[in-house]
Amino acid sequence: MPEVGPNTIPLGTDNDGRAVTVELESLRKHVAVFAGSGSGKTVLLRRIIEECALRGVSTIVLDPNNDLARLGDAWPVEPDGWWPGDDARSREYLAGSEVVVWTPGVSKGRPLTLEPFPDFAAVRDDRDELRLAVDTAVASLAPRARIDGESHVKDGRRAVLRETLMYFARHGGGDLDRLIELLADPPDDVLDLPSAGKHASYVASALSYARSNDPLFDGEGTVFDPNRLLTPTDGFRARVSVINLAGVPDENRPAFINRLQMALFSWIKRNPARDKPLSGLFVMDEAQTFIPSGKTTPCTESTRNLASQARKYGLGLVYATQAPRGIDNRITGNAATHVYGRVTVPAQMAAVQDMARARGGEPPKVAVLTAGQFYSSLEGQPMTRMTVPMCLSHHGAPLEDTEIVERARTRQ
Numbered sequence: 001m002p003e004v005g006p007n008t009i010p011l012g013t014d015n016d017g018r019a020v021t022v023e024l025e026s027l028r029k030h031v032a033v034f035a036g037s038g039s040g041k042t043v044l045l046r047r048i049i050e051e052c053a054l055r056g057v058s059t060i061v062l063d064p065n066n067d068l069a070r071l072g073d074a075w076p077v078e079p080d081g082w083w084p085g086d087d088a089r090s091r092e093y094l095a096g097s098e099v100v101v102w103t104p105g106v107s108k109g110r111p112l113t114l115e116p117f118p119d120f121a122a123v124r125d126d127r128d129e130l131r132l133a134v135d136t137a138v139a140s141l142a143p144r145a146r147i148d149g150e151s152h153v154k155d156g157r158r159a160v161l162r163e164t165l166m167y168f169a170r171h172g173g174g175d176l177d178r179l180i181e182l183l184a185d186p187p188d189d190v191l192d193l194p195s196a197g198k199h200a201s202y203v204a205s206a207l208s209y210a211r212s213n214d215p216l217f218d219g220e221g222t223v224f225d226p227n228r229l230l231t232p233t234d235g236f237r238a239r240v241s242v243i244n245l246a247g248v249p250d251e252n253r254p255a256f257i258n259r260l261q262m263a264l265f266s267w268i269k270r271n272p273a274r275d276k277p278l279s280g281l282f283v284m285d286e287a288q289t290f291i292p293s294g295k296t297t298p299c300t301e302s303t304r305n306l307a308s309q310a311r312k313y314g315l316g317l318v319y320a321t322q323a324p325r326g327i328d329n330r331i332t333g334n335a336a337t338h339v340y341g342r343v344t345v346p347a348q349m350a351a352v353q354d355m356a357r358a359r360g361g362e363p364p365k366v367a368v369l370t371a372g373q374f375y376s377s378l379e380g381q382p383m384t385r386m387t388v389p390m391c392l393s394h395h396g397a398p399l400e401d402t403e404i405v406e407r408a409r410t411r412q
């Protein structure tokens with residue numbers, strides 16, 4: 001394997017066998033991987049997670065396709081595409097990394113639940129941050145209270161929710177029960193709005209119904225705590241927390257991810273990386289399903305906030321998408337490292353060429369690439385064609401639900 005330093009991640013090798021690398025610190029400025037189906041995106045994400053773990057950096061990774069819950073599995077036989085020495089590296093990764101599979105919505109596994117709003121106490125004294133926290137809380141609660149979308153009445157109900165949340169946040173926050181109580185008996189600031197009493201009582205009951213109808217909303221399980229998910233227990237070098245989404249219905253995933261990202265954001269602010277090159281990694285595969293371009297989802301706003309702010313605090317974000325034009329461009333615009341893989345659909349090819357050109361590179365010949373071959377576009381470096389090594393843990397067929405539960409229960 002090509003030699004690289006302790007704070008450097010190898011991504012692949014160029015045509016002359018030299019390592020194409022990225023500094024851990026540069027991962028703070030995020031990575032976006034664009035490549036069609038079957039081109040090796042998930043393998044590349046896994047290898048990045050594994051190389052980070054080998055260097056003591058922990059990861060939270062969303063698993064939308066049931067294949068990332070295998071991050072703690074050894075290969076049954078040596079796979080094609082490993083670098084020399086990868087058998088030893090694979091053993092070292094598996095022994096030193098604590099892979100924990102979380103199963104929100106699945107009580108038989110290792111359920112995980114989320115606070116429905118961010119930690120207001122942490123932002124109470126900063127007007128801008130308070131406003132941002134209230135905005136994201138409105139975005140997360142509105143679909144639950146069925147007051148997202150456009151209509152005069154919904155506008156009024158959202159305004160009442162926003163003002164109540166502002167009051168709630170300024171007065172120390174609390175849990176969902178406390179918020180519902182406050183809506184049932186709104187403070188004077190809120191009552192100044194037209195029809196405020198009626199709107200507030202509607203939102204209070206809608207949130208109460210949502211809580212009993214959707215187990216994931218204020219549901220059972222360990223409350224998501226980024227510190228816990230990013231801190232290995234004694235004896236391990238890094239923790240890899242896989243959040244398997246099988247128990248979260250498709251339509252609820254963006255709202256779930258929104259709340260997760262809000263919690264992550266408040267945590268990184270309180271726990272910046274300081275002297276470490278990178279405090280952790282947050283990885284999103286199939287990003288086009290959560291943060292599509294041209295359409296706002298409940299997690300668009302929090303993803304944009306993370307993408308523009310996380311670098312300050314030392315959290316690295318990695319996105320992969322099979323639809324190059326399919327993900328919000330404010331998010332890809334905030335990724336210093338782009339990686340382009342095989343794409344054959346003409347419109348998608350054109351999208352990749354445009355992105356590469358905008359970054360000052362020669363248009364990459366993405367149609368002729370095979371699985372595991374990519375072009376890297378790193379800050380300040382010419383675009384380089386590279387071959388990515390196979391991942392160190394077993395990349396097999398998607399797991400069945402029972403196999404996920406088994407991993408969630410047994411692995412610690």
Ligand SMILES: Nc1ncnc2c1ncn2[C@@H]1O[C@H](COP(=O)(O)OP(=O)(O)OP(=O)(O)O)[C@@H](O)[C@H]1O
Nearest residue numbers: 037038039040041042043080081371372388389390
């Ligand atoms: N770096 C690599 N070295 C060798 N083979 C690879 C490599 N990357 C991918 N492959 C092969 O290609 C297959 C597909 O890779 P992968 O699952 O990562 O693609 P993907 O882009 O995530 O696809 P999808 O869009 O379907 O999720 C792998 O199962 C493996 O056989």
Ligand SMILES: [Mg+2]
Nearest residue numbers: 041042043285
């Ligand atoms: Mg994949």
